[in-house]
Amino acid sequence: MFFGSIPALVTPFLRGRVDEDTFRELVEWQIKEGSSALVPCGTTGETPTLSHEEQHRLFKVTVEAARGRVPVIAGCGSNNTATCIEHLKAAKEAGADAALVVTGYYNKPSQGGLLAHFRALSEVSEMPIIIYNIPGRAVVDTSVETMAEMAKLPNIVGVKDATGNLGRVSAQRLACGEDFCQLSGNDETALGFNAMGGVGCISVSANVAPRLCSDFQKAMRERRWDDALKLQDRLYPLHVALFTDASPGPVKYALSRVRPGFSTELRLPMVDPSDASRRAVDQALEHAGLA
Numbered sequence: 004m005f006f007g008s009i010p011a012l013v014t015p016f017l018r019g020r021v022d023e024d025t026f027r028e029l030v031e032w033q034i035k036e037g038s039s040a041l042v043p044c045g046t047t048g049e050t051p052t053l054s055h056e057e058q059h060r061l062f063k064v065t066v067e068a069a070r071g072r073v074p075v076i077a078g079c080g081s082n083n084t085a086t087c088i089e090h091l092k093a094a095k096e097a098g099a100d101a102a103l104v105v106t107g108y109y110n111k112p113s114q115g116g117l118l119a120h121f122r123a124l125s126e127v128s129e130m131p132i133i134i135y136n137i138p139g140r141a142v143v144d145t146s147v148e149t150m151a152e153m154a155k156l157p158n159i160v161g162v163k164d165a166t167g168n169l170g171r172v173s174a175q176r177l178a179c180g181e182d183f184c185q186l187s188g189n190d191e192t193a194l195g196f197n198a199m200g201g202v203g204c205i206s207v208s209a210n211v212a213p214r215l216c217s218d219f220q221k222a223m224r225e226r227r228w229d230d231a232l233k234l235q236d237r238l239y240p241l242h243v244a245l246f247t248d249a250s251p252g253p254v255k256y257a258l259s260r261v262r263p264g265f266s267t268e269l270r271l272p273m274v275d276p277s278d279a280s281r282r283a284v285d286q287a288l289e290h291a292g293l294a
Contacts, residue, residue: 004160008039009039009076009203010213012026012210016269016270019268036214043061044058046137049273076205077099088123102132147174172201
């Protein structure tokens with residue numbers, strides 16, 4: 004259903020407002036460079052700093068800009084189930100193809116609470132839903148057993164797995180079935196993730212290097228593992244550099260290097276990356292042949 008290189012899109016700002024024109028240009032570039040789908044309003048899109056109106060508007064803008072050429076997976080997560088339902092409705096009305104829903108951050112729900120949350124979402128929306136399991140940010144981990152129960156719900160179709168535990172791919176494949184769509188949430192381990200049964204990556208690095216990330220995923224899909232390893236070596240320093248300071252600061256800086264004129268503006272509490280982070284990005288872009 005979903006596969007390949009899927010950028011978790013940044014949200015461009017200009018003088019405090021969402022820069023829709025630049026965002027549309029970013030979507031067009033991503034599609035031309037081979038991205039397989041698009042995720043607006045994820046973590047990399049600074050969604051916690053967006054109003055609900057801005058978030059829902061970005062759903063619509065992404066769908067309009069994509070023009071049906073690739074699927075749009077709208078970031079609809081919230082630690083409030085009622086708010087998440089509002090986002091799902093807005094995504095559906097905008098014409099999105101699926102929703103990405105993070106587990107209940109901050110609240111630290113039990114496994115029963117996580118299951119009840121996704122069951123409630125499944126009952127009110129027919130959209131395909133991808134679970135976003137990221138314990139490092141949500142401070143709660145969806146267990147394999149809970150994931151298996153979620154997978155039984157008719158429109159829970161897969162997971163963006165950002166646990167960093169590659170063993171989860173095999174465990175979830177056995178528990179949820181081979182058709183359960185497993186997407187990596189970590190660029191640096193996407194090679195091992197796909198080798199163990201994953202089908203793609205919801206990527207930060209693809210914002211900056213969409214063609215290379217697309218070629219990397221295509222090589223794995225075609226079982227050209229030697230080619231994939233070469234691309235992994237080329238991209239790995241970038242994967243690391245983009246997290247040498249709070250994301251998406253380094254990502255926006257990198258975009259300003261590969262797309263001159265791209266604004267590095269962030270919304271508080273995010274601030275510009277450090278000098279050391281920018282140097283790491285510069286070196287990684289040079290290593291990848293992007294600067």
